[in-house]
Amino acid sequence: MQVILKEDVINLGFKDDIVTVRDGYGRNYLIPRGLAVVASESAKKVLAENLRQRQHKLAAIKQAAEDLAAKMEGVKLSLLAKTSKFGVIFGSVTSIQLAEALQKEGFDIDRKVIYLKSPVKEVGEYTCQLRLHRDVQVAIPFEVRSENHQDDLEMPKQEEVVAEPVAKQEEASVEPATEE
Numbered sequence: 616m617q618v619i620l621k622e623d624v625i626n627l628g629f630k631d632d633i634v635t636v637r638d639g640y641g642r643n644y645l646i647p648r649g650l651a652v653v654a655s656e657s658a659k660k661v662l663a664e665n666l667r668q669r670q671h672k673l674a675a676i677k678q679a680a681e682d683l684a685a686k687m688e689g690v691k692l693s694l695l696a697k698t699s700k701f702g703v704i705f706g707s708v709t710s711i712q713l714a715e716a717l718q719k720e721g722f723d724i725d726r727k728v729i730y731l732k733s734p735v736k737e738v739g740e741y742t743c744q745l746r747l748h749r750d751v752q753v754a755i756p757f758e759v760r761s762e763n764h765q766d767d768l769e770m771p772k773q774e775e776v777v778a779e780p781v782a783k784q785e786e787a788s789v790e791p792a793t794e795e
Contacts, residue, residue, distance in 0.1 A: 616641045618651035619662055629749045631662060680748035683722070687745070692716045692757035698738055708735035708759055713743055716757070735759060 616638045620628050624645070628634045633654050636645065645651035652658055666673075694716055696704045710729035717724045730744045738759050745753045 617654035618645055619654045619658055620645075620651050622650050623749075624650055631666060633659065633662070677748050677750060680751040684745075684747055684751050684753045687722060687753050687755065690717075690720055690722070690755055692720070692755060694757060694759050695762040696738075696759055697763055698761040702738040702761065704736050704738070704759065708741075710743075713755075713757065717755075 617633055617635050618641050620630055620632050620634060623629045627636070636651075641651065641653075646653070692713065694708060694712060696706075696708060698704050708731075710726040710731065713729050713731075714724055714726040724745060728746045730746060731741075732744075735741055738761055740756065740758045742754050742756050745755055747753060
């Protein structure tokens with residue numbers, strides 16, 4: 616089944632694209648939610664005419680996205696998150712937090728255009744993708760730091776973790792024997 620997308624759909628296509636989808640996905644999900652219409656011959660002709668008329672406007676939108684991408688070229692974000700003493704974040708860093716950090720830098724970016732490849736659940740340096748336009752994408756590096764354990768982030772040593780319980784068990788077994 617061919618449909619014309621009315622909005623951008625992640626992992627499927629952009630607005631005004633003609634895509635082929637399975638019948639059930641088109642009829643039961645895309646069309647009822649208003650994300651697409653059936654791509655009949657008349658709908659394709661209407662789409663072609665609309666695209667021809669909007670071509671100048673679309674070029675201006677793409678140019679604005681390219682200008683914004685050029686301004687964002689040297690931006691590096693730094694986020695604070697509550698963590699354990701081992702650097703594991705309570706929860707995760709989301710696109711909402713990244714959008715707020717970008718807004719503090721002076722860029723009004725919608726959270727829906729920010730894509731993270733995998734959930735950010737530890738302190739460290741990462742990169743997110745901003746999809747400003749179908750042809751314009753920007754990679755923004757960001758660093759996640761601990762809010763509550765600034766200086767004392769360290770990984771546990773296996774020897775220390777194993778040695779302490781053994782020593783306590785030996786003391787516990789020795790003490791009752793000496794008291795009797």
